[in-house]
Amino acid sequence: MKLQSSNIKFLRDAAIQEFVLECSSMHSIMKVVNQVAGFDVNVLITGESGTGKELLAKIIHLLSPRAVNPFVPVNCGVLSGLMFEDKLFGHEKGAFTGATRRKKGCFEMAHQGTLFLDEISELPVENQVDFLRVLEDFRFRRIGGEKKIQVSIRLISATNKNLKSLIKADSFREDLFYRIQVVPIHLPPLRKRREAIPKMVDQFLNQMAAKYKKPKPSVTPELINIFLRYDWPGNVRELKNLIERVFIVNDKDVISPRSLPSDFLWHFQEPPQMMDLAQVRKTAETKAILEALNRTECDKEKTARILNISPRTLRYKLLKFNIKTNRH
Amino acid sequence: MKLQSSNIKFLRDAAIQEFVLECSSMHSIMKVVNQVAGFDVNVLITGESGTGKELLAKIIHLLSPRAVNPFVPVNCGVLSGLMFEDKLFGHEKGAFTGATRRKKGCFEMAHQGTLFLDEISELPVENQVDFLRVLEDFRFRRIGGEKKIQVSIRLISATNKNLKSLIKADSFREDLFYRIQVVPIHLPPLRKRREAIPKMVDQFLNQMAAKYKKPKPSVTPELINIFLRYDWPGNVRELKNLIERVFIVNDKDVISPRSLPSDFLWHFQEPPQMMDLAQVRKTAETKAILEALNRTECDKEKTARILNISPRTLRYKLLKFNIKTNRH
DNA sequence: CACGTTTTGGCAATATTTTGCCAAAACGGT
DNA sequence: ACCGTTTTGGCAAAATATTGCCAAAACGTG
Structure with a gap:
């Protein structure tokens, strides 16, 4: 043939x-x-x-x-x-x-x-x-x-x-x-090329929509996030199969982690919390700055001193972290 | 005359x-x-x-x-x-x-x-x-x-x-x-020229030693630190008087915050905690890194992923913060 | 409104951090 | 010992943070 x-x-x-x-x-x-x-x-x-x-x-x-x-x-x-x-x-x-x-x-x-x-x-x-x-x-x-x-x-x-x-x-x-x-x-393996996952999801959804003659739903970032965190022992085939399963039973115009079957979610019993280190730093610094400001009644020079940074740096960070102060 | x-x-x-x-x-x-x-x-x-x-x-x-x-x-x-x-x-x-x-x-x-x-x-x-x-x-x-x-x-x-x-x-x-x-x-005022305080302390101690014919004691960094944090409403005169008071009653070869009179220390009832911002960052990051390492059983690649940093950066920080890991 | 003082923010130089790359070292299996 | 794979650390380029300097803006007072 x-x-x-x-x-x-x-x-x-x-x-x-x-x-x-x-x-x-x-x-x-x-x-x-x-x-x-x-x-x-x-x-x-x-x-x-x-x-x-x-x-x-x-x-x-x-x-x-x-x-x-x-x-x-x-x-x-x-x-x-x-x-x-x-x-x-x-x-x-x-x-x-x-x-x-x-x-x-x-x-x-x-x-x-x-x-x-x-x-x-x-x-x-x-x-x-x-x-x-x-x-x-x-x-x-x-x-x-x-x-x-x-x-x-x-x-x-x-x-x-x-x-x-x-x-x-x-x-x-x-x-x-x-x-x-x-x-x-x-x-x-797929876990060695996670950057392709969002596009794969999109493409497989396209394929399913064409195959089953149903509208293509969008996908929440949380769902993508979960996919990025999963190790995919079954590789691309596993991802494609999961998308198909979800697609068939889904009746919403958006797919979120709720839409995932429980046997898949089982892998995330303790959902691995992202601990974005930049965010950790930002949170800790913001907290410390606010506390120092409170202690000094918004005296920036004193605040900078307590934090062991220059007044210029304090001004920079107040802007960066969007911290408002009363004028001293 | x-x-x-x-x-x-x-x-x-x-x-x-x-x-x-x-x-x-x-x-x-x-x-x-x-x-x-x-x-x-x-x-x-x-x-x-x-x-x-x-x-x-x-x-x-x-x-x-x-x-x-x-x-x-x-x-x-x-x-x-x-x-x-x-x-x-x-x-x-x-x-x-x-x-x-x-x-x-x-x-x-x-x-x-x-x-x-x-x-x-x-x-x-x-x-x-x-x-x-x-x-x-x-x-x-x-x-x-x-x-x-x-x-x-x-x-x-x-x-x-x-x-x-x-x-x-x-x-x-x-x-x-x-x-x-x-x-x-x-x-x-003295609080506007704090950088001179360590030298003033040294000089006033020299003067007192000559005046009272007693050996000159040394001074701990903690004491200097307290002096740097005080606002000195009485300016140089207040500093000089305090040094004199302390000198007269002191019988050790080193002066520390313990040596200070209680009425002076009263200003530090709530000792203003230094909140070194670099230390705040270091503490927060170290804690987050250790927690992520624990969660992944010392898998560095997974840890880096959780923390949203590159594996190379994780290695850099493990060294910088002196964090030991078991080889995965 | 004028003026002296304080605060702010732009700018640039410097310091520090991040991270890709890759060769060397280490590891694990045979 | 060999070999394929993984990990490590040096290096440098790029990104980001820090901070001194100073003119402009804002403030407070007369």
Whole structure:
């Protein structure tokens, strides 16, 4: 199934927009992506669950010459043994019980396009050898087939694990590792790029409004504040899901912390009080100044003396802190 | 009675030393004094009680060509009517009951020297006309005398009052005012020149040690601090008297606030607490930082976030305020 | 209204604080 | 011991605070 070029552009721009969102670390990643897209090199994307690995893979695909061809995702975590091979290579009719007709595997489907292997670390060891052999020249047979099939594929793998540790533990083949990782791209967790959260919230609300045909509500600064304080173990996916949940049940034109589900708010049982240090200073100074003024019956020279500051500084601070005095 | 020139120099230098004491406002006054001393102009010294008006008059006298001749002080506040005239002009034998012999008045005694009229504002109005007439040519008769006496006098007057108000209230003659004030010199109160207090204390202690032949004790910073905070309504005279009182009864080699008499300390019943504003800031910030650290279990990044400062700034402040943390 | 004194606020120089950047040090795991 | 990651502290640039100086404004008095 080929995509039309106008659709490609639309999908590509939407994906990039969601991905980047004024976040500087994303900018440097996009730089690498733009360099990589034009070459048929295999990419390994690492990052915590929910950070947008698949989205990034799609962006690379859509930026590449293979954009018009299929993007075929495969989750390596749910298959094993023969079922994995069947999924990748397909089978011929009658190859085994239940093979009532020929079926193409993902390799074939991704021909001249991109194969995305999510959770590559979950690939069973017993399948890794065969898989590796195919990656060498992208020639394979279907199960129960005799004819060799040649395909052209860009491979993008993704994992949230440390593959090197698995290699060390003999859970992952080192040669396979080097084959799938020509270019590594690491996605940082959301808590490492909090500055993008307000824009993400805005964009996800836009998406929900379009998706559900409901007006887009605004968001209170308090809500944003809570989001900024949360660590987001589920990363962008968690934020997007939460926005969706809130959006669906919300019937007001503004979303505040009250609108948040209780299981989310549970993380804030003791709402971490912001203790803005500049505000702490201002409060303490204002209090001390007022007390000294009271003691001296608004004699500024005496007040400055008590506070051990110059009269000029006192005048400066009275103005800065907007403290009114009776003329002495 | 004429003074020897070596005595003049000694007295002069001692007086100037006591007077100036590294105080900038005194320096500018001394400039005027040095200009005035060489000319026979009348000087009016104003300033609060105890500020050293008589001392300054003596300095002018000692710096003038009249230094070898008498300096004759008169307090205008204790005499009135005939007694005032008798004091100034003297009397002949038999001039009145009790005038058993001739007596010279202050004018005669001050001949070729300096006449110092302290508290000139207290001069009774009924005496002002006669007095003014004498100031025009310094010719007068003793009471009960026939012969005119001519003297040469430098007149220095002093007051702690606003003579202009008295003129308006018809308590002081305006023409007399202009006669006695050719050059005005104003002495600031001690509270306006607190920076001189530590040195004054030191010098008065030196004087007392020499006067009473006792070792000179040192002084604690706390004592100086109290002195700096007191307003000294009695000015330098009050400070000097207090030092003398303390010195006499003191038997330690150091003087502290404990050494001060209770009637002086009465002014500090509620000891004005210094509220050093920099310390207020430091205390408030330290407290906030410690609380945030406790909340985050010494996670510096989280702490910085709570405090709304950069991690680098937190590190800076931990060092500045000497706050130790367990490594996270 | 005039005038001497006190207070105020603009300005600039100086001091201090904030904070990004980055290399070195420290840490933790293998 | 090696290595990738995190933390630390030096450095400098930028931001902010402090404060002396002084002319203008305000005040109080005559």
